Amino acid sequence: MKNTATPSQRSTKQKTAIITYLRSVKTHPTAEMVYLALKKKMPQLSLGTVYRNLDAYAQEGKSLLFEVKGQQRFDGDVSPHSHFACDACGGVQDLWFALPLPKVKKHLSHGASVRSIDVLIKGQCDTCNVR
Amino acid sequence: MKNTATPSQRSTKQKTAIITYLRSVKTHPTAEMVYLALKKKMPQLSLGTVYRNLDAYAQEGKSLLFEVKGQQRFDGDVSPHSHFACDACGGVQDLWFALPLPKVKKHLSHGASVRSIDVLIKGQCDTCNVR
DNA sequence: TTCATAGTGATAACTATTATCAATAATATA
DNA sequence: TATATTATTGATAATAGTTATCACTATGAA
Numbered sequence: 491m492k493n494t495a496t497p498s499q500r501s502t503k504q505k506t507a508i509i510t511y512l513r514s515v516k517t518h519p520t521a522e523m524v525y526l527a528l529k530k531k532m533p534q535l536s537l538g539t540v541y542r543n544l545d546a547y548a549q550e551g552k553s554l555l556f557e558v559k560g561q562q563r564f565d566g567d568v569s570p571h572s573h574f575a576c577d578a579c580g581g582v583q584d585l586w587f588a589l590p591l592p593k594v595k596k597h598l599s600h601g602a603s604v605r606s607i608d609v610l611i612k613g614q615c616d617t618c619n620v621r
Numbered sequence: 622m623k624n625t626a627t628p629s630q631r632s633t634k635q636k637t638a639i640i641t642y643l644r645s646v647k648t649h650p651t652a653e654m655v656y657l658a659l660k661k662k663m664p665q666l667s668l669g670t671v672y673r674n675l676d677a678y679a680q681e682g683k684s685l686l687f688e689v690k691g692q693q694r695f696d697g698d699v700s701p702h703s704h705f706a707c708d709a710c711g712g713v714q715d716l717w718f719a720l721p722l723p724k725v726k727k728h729l730s731h732g733a734s735v736r737s738i739d740v741l742i743k744g745q746c747d748t749c750n751v752r
Numbered sequence: 753t754t755c756a757t758a759g760t761g762a763t764a765a766c767t768a769t770t771a772t773c774a775a776t777a778a779t780a781t782a
Numbered sequence: 783t784a785t786a787t788t789a790t791t792g793a794t795a796a797t798a799g800t801t802a803t804c805a806c807t808a809t810g811a812a
Contacts, residue, residue: 500778500789521769536792541769543790557688560800561768574729577736587728590721594742597718598705601747605708610739611725616732631758631809652800667761672800674759691769692799 498546507532508543512553512566518573518582520561556608558582572609578618585611629677638663639674643684643697649704649713651692687739689713703740709749716742 679686
């Protein structure tokens with residue numbers, strides 16, 4: 491159930507390609523999307539390698555990981571922001587409103603620690619709404 | 622991939638038991654948790670029936686559905702609120718701070734429509750932190 | 753009561769993800 | 783630079799959560 495992602499120690503072509511790609515797009519891709527995109531240039535790339543490294547980057551805080559419709563989505567931009575996911579086309583967009591963090595903390599149990607705050611708004615995007 | 626949940630037309634013992642149970646707990650159970658709890662009184666209950674109905678209730682807006690660690694969690698309380706999920710024990714708690722809705726709407730694309738807003742804070746709960 | 757059909761139970765199928773492991777390649781060291 | 787060590791990869795099998803299928807059951811209308 492858990493990917494036992496070890497902190498990365500050696501740099502490889504695969505790792506570089508994966509993080510570079512993730513940071514170059516704003517599509518919030520799934521592991522398979524990253525895999526398919528990179529496979530064009532690295533035909534022997536393995537899907538397992540993509541999962542392994544995306545997962546590791548997320549654990550190291552070098553990427554964001556959240557779930558939409560039972561699938562993991564990754565984001566190379568780790569600055570705090572929210573996401574909008576379209577039910578129809580499956581696309582995910584960034585939202586940059588600020589959360590009332592002091593208010594949020596007040597509501598947490600005393601002694602609880604926060605690792606991440608994921609805000610996911612679901613609905614229908616403007617493009618899908620006009621169709 | 623999609624559960625073709627039809628809007629409920631007939632009332633059955635199973636449906637009643639499922640929604641009654643979901644509304645009686647604050648544990649944000651998975652489908653299997655609901656199944657195991659109800660199975661004690663309804664031994665022939667099927668896991669598929671639980672999934673089918675929990676999913677249908679969520680689509681009808683009679684329950685909340687969100688995902689934690691790749692698993693669906695259900696909440697019988699549909700009034701707007703957020704959730705805290707503990708990485709260690711897997712428990713989920715309600716959080717009742719208010720979101721800055723006007724600000725949120727301003728950041729959405731014009732023409733986009735919102736179905737749900739899921740706020741999921743992940744971390745370690747107070748109990749797991751002291752251990 | 754009878755009838756049409758929505759819903760259930762049992763189980764198979766599916767899909768995303770994780771685990772396994774022999775082969776490969778990155779780095780430290782001689 | 784050559785060699786040794788071992789982290790990482792690629793290929794693939796295994797897993798788990800969820801969804802689909804379908805014969806049978808039971809609800810609710812007539």
